[in-house]
Amino acid sequence: MFVAIRDIRFAKGRFALMGSVVALITLLIVLLSGLTSGLADRSVSAVRNLPATHLVFGGAGDEQPEKSFADSTVTPRQRAVWENTAGVRRVSPLGITTTRVGTPNGSEASATVFGLPPDAPSAPTGTSDSAVVISRSLAEEQRLHTGDRLSTTAGELPVSAITSDEFYSHTPVIWTTLDTWRELRTARSAGAETPLATVLSVEAEPDARLSEADSAANTLSATVGDSLEAVGSFSSENGSLLTMRLLLYAISALVIGAFLTVWTIQRSGDVAVLKALGGSTGYLLRDALAQSLIVLLAGAGLGGAAGVALGSAAGEVVPFELTARTTLVPVLVMIALGMVGAALAVRRITSVEPLTALGAGR
Amino acid sequence: MSLRLHGIGLTYPDGERTVHALDEVSLRVDPGELLAVTGPSGSGKSSLLAVAAGLVRPTAGSVHVGETDITGLNGAALSRLRLNRIGIVFQQHNLVASLTAVEQLQVTEHMRGRSARKARDKAVQLLATVGLSGKQHRRPSRLSGGERQRVNIARALTARPEVLLVDEPTAALDQERGARIVELLRDVTRQYGVATVLVTHDTQHLAQTDRTVAIHDGKLSG
Structure with missing residues (x-):
């Protein structure tokens, strides 16, 4: 040098x-x-941080499933097929809908509603029917507190808890139960079968027979990492x-x-x-x-x-x-x-x- | 240790003809001897110097530095030879522009794998020997032509070489400064016991050399 x-x-x-x-x-x-x-x-943080190995996408009615949160719906029958698949430890339905909510101060905010069973591993504390758990950033931006009521398409829902930030498609996530999510969800045809949720969140062993389950249930499974591209525009x-x-x-x-x-x-x-x-x-x-x-x-x-x-x-x-x-x-x-x-x-x-x-x- | 060239031939193609840059050149320079090689431009002086320095491999003959026949050495060995046993004094502008006078000497010690810092005192002393006391921090741009040539000479002597090859040292100097440089070369040749070959087209200062040979069309005479 x-x-x-x-x-x-x-x-x-x-x-x-x-x-x-x-x-x-x-x-x-x-x-x-x-x-x-x-x-x-x-x-995609709300998807990326799901405690799952795979996400399962379904097609609407008889349509072939595609890796797209916007187009996917899953049915109870598909859930049952996946629950009975060898090597699959856990299956949780997950409903996803982006909507607008009204706040007590009169303003409106975009948010994505995640509907899931209250006992699902990813369900934050306080998830219950006819109530919502909101992200901290939404609470801070809209000056919301526990007990405040949000106006939604399913009526007024109280904020049961405030939890850490998760985002989906650049909107903060709101958690509630699948039943409440269905009420919030814009009606969408799913053929003869009743839609259960948007996707299935699956925790599977490395040797799980995923392709067999996909064939039997007419679904498309992907790792959580690969599923991120299913978020529109990501x-x-x-x-x-x-x-x-x-x-x-x-x-x-x-x-x-x-x-x-x-x-x-x-x-x-x-x-x-x-x-x-x-x-x-x-x-x-x-x-x-x-x-x-x-x-x-x-x-x-x-x-x-x-x-x-x-x-x-x-x-x-x-x-x-x-x-x-x-x-x-x-x-x-x-x-x-x-x-x-x-x-x-x-x-x-x-x-x-x-x-x-x-x-x-x- | 002496420098011996025996039967040196150097040819290279030039279009359809072959140029004989050196033809059966033989000479010997002993330790402490200053030999001048004179000749007009294109006579083969620089080719002779390049062959003696191991920069060009001759097409015939042999070159010995001391007991070492350098004509069979590979490139790396020739580099080591130049670094440790042959000093080269270039024309005046061939100093590294970013280095001060003392650093021009230190860099050769660094290339030898030695500490440049430890070599500093020796370098300053060597610069004083060639008359550059107090000018060790000057870059080439702040030195006169004669001073640059003195740095060149000091740099060539840092390894205490056996052979000193000097390329047109007075080419860009006036008569007085040119005379001083040749005088300095004569002094260091004696002081360091080095076999010195001075290539020049300038015949004004030949009285200070021990011996002079002339080269014309690649052939040595005198």
């Missing part, structure tokens, strides 16, 4: 410019990662933000590679002299890569720190998740990709001919 550090000191402006570019890209990626994760949480929303992040990573590797290519070409005369003096190619490559690492560590570190600071502030007004996954991982990926770009750029050191150091050609 002997030459690397001195080069940086010597060409402060150029390296500051490069470090700033790295810092800005890192800042953008950290902000985008936090926002992506925060938005994803607002979209895939496209998440996909767009992920594409932006990937493009930023690619741009950063290209920018760093381009800068270091120009820099390596500019200093090829110095490299030739050092080679002619006896410096090995390995020594010069290590020195050049160390230089890249210093710039990347400083730039990505600074950008990451700024991202954490801005993300903390942004978290007050927008869904922003501040975790190691949304901050540290993007910084580390930036450094790793930057080093790939650097490695490609500085490999031209190997082709610098020490003979060019002789004569007056420099």
Whole structure:
């Protein structure tokens, strides 16, 4: 690193410019990662956090089932098939309906009603017929308290408890029983059979015969993770933000590679002299890569720190998740990709001919 | 330890013809001896230096640094040889722009795997030997042409080499400064007991050398 550090000191402006570019890209990626994760949480946290291994989707009537919460309905018969399937430990019906509720102060709010048996593992304390358990964020936004009554399509329902935040499709979740959920639910034909719920929440052994159950019940089962894409707009929303992040990573590797290519070409005369003096190619490559690492560590570190600071502030007004996954991982990926770009750029050191150091050609 | 070149030939293709850059060149330089190789541009001076430094492999003949025949060495071994046993003085601009005078010397110690910090005192002392006391913190841009050449010479001497190869050291200097540089080369050749080859087209300062040979069209005379 002997030459690397001195080069940086010597060409402060150029390296500051490069470090700033790295810092800005890192800042953008950290902000985008936090926002992506925060938005994803607002979209699917209530599904992702279900204590289940699989979700089972049914088709309306004789229709083939699709992986879509909007189109799925399950019947008591399908529930029975799944309960009798080998390797399935537990089956809980889950009704999901997005609706609007009126508050005592006269305002209205969007919410998603999760209907489930009061004894289901995911049912919060206080889940009972003709009452609702609400998320903390809804309570805070609408200044609701236990005992307040919400106006719904099923009439006025008292708030029986306030629990931790869960979200579905960017709306806070309200929990109630399946019977109350059915009253709230917009009528939807389910053929000859009476719809029981939207999906079945299943806890299954790894060797459970899921495909046999799907065939017998005309259902479609998926892991909880795979089921997230069944939430409307989640895939496209998440996909767009992920594409932006990937493009930023690619741009950063290209920018760093381009800068270091120009820099390596500019200093090829110095490299030739050092080679002619006896410096090995390995020594010069290590020195050049160390230089890249210093710039990347400083730039990505600074950008990451700024991202954490801005993300903390942004978290007050927008869904922003501040975790190691949304901050540290993007910084580390930036450094790793930057080093790939650097490695490609500085490999031209190997082709610098020490003979060019002789004569007056420099 | 001496430098010996025996029957050196160097040819390379140039279109359809073959250029004989060096033709049956043999010479010997002993420790403490300053040999000047003169000749016009394109006569083969730089080729001779490049072969002696192991930067170019000759197509015929052998080069010995001390008892080592360097013509059979691979690239890594030649790099180690230049690092530890051969000092090269380049033309004046061949200093690393980002390094100060003392750092130009320290970097060679660092390339040898030694502590650059520990080499600092020795480097400052060496700079003083070549007349650069108090200028160790200056970068090349803040040194005169003559001073840069002195840094070049000091850098080449850090490993106490057996052979010193000097490439046109007076090319960009006025007569007075050129004379001082050749005088310095003569002094360090004596002081360090190094076999020095000075390649130059400038014949004004040859009186200070121990011996002079001329090269024309790749052939040595004199």
